[in-house]
Amino acid sequence: MVAGHATQFRQSWLRMTQQYHLEEEGIDPSITLQATDNWIQFTVRYVVDHRKRRSTKDYLFRRILEEVDRTLNRVRLASATFELVSGSTLDVRLAPEQVNALQKQAGAGV
Numbered sequence: 694m695v696a697g698h699a700t701q702f703r704q705s706w707l708r709m710t711q712q713y714h715l716e717e718e719g720i721d722p723s724i725t726l727q728a729t730d731n732w733i734q735f736t737v738r739y740v741v742d743h744r745k746r747r748s749t750k751d752y753l754f755r756r757i758l759e760e761v762d763r764t765l766n767r768v769r770l771a772s773a774t775f776e777l778v779s780g781s782t783l784d785v786r787l788a789p790e791q792v793n794a795l796q797k798q799a800g801a802g803v
Contacts, residue, residue, distance in 0.1 A: 731773045
């Protein structure tokens with residue numbers, strides 16, 4: 694689905710890298726793997742017509758899910774789950790002289 698775009702844009706990309714002194718990054722589709730705090734992350738790079746970005750991303754993700762389903766639970770998707778808890782109450786009590794000092798500062802515009 695995306696391989697044809699890489700071939701089509703190869704010459705345009707070569708001209709742009711020369712004209713604008715860009716890094717000669719490959720435009721062929723690629724998949725990279727990175728270890729994260731959650732486990733692993735795959736990055737999929739591909740060249741596609743700008744008008745088809747969302748539909749292509751959706752298509753690829755659905756195909757990946759189909760392939761994961763075909764593994765019969767040998768491959769599973771997961772993510773980290775966090776529980777949010779409320780914080781404890783903080784009771785701040787100032788001595789009368791501290792209250793007076795703060796009121797004077799507020800009145801003086803400090």
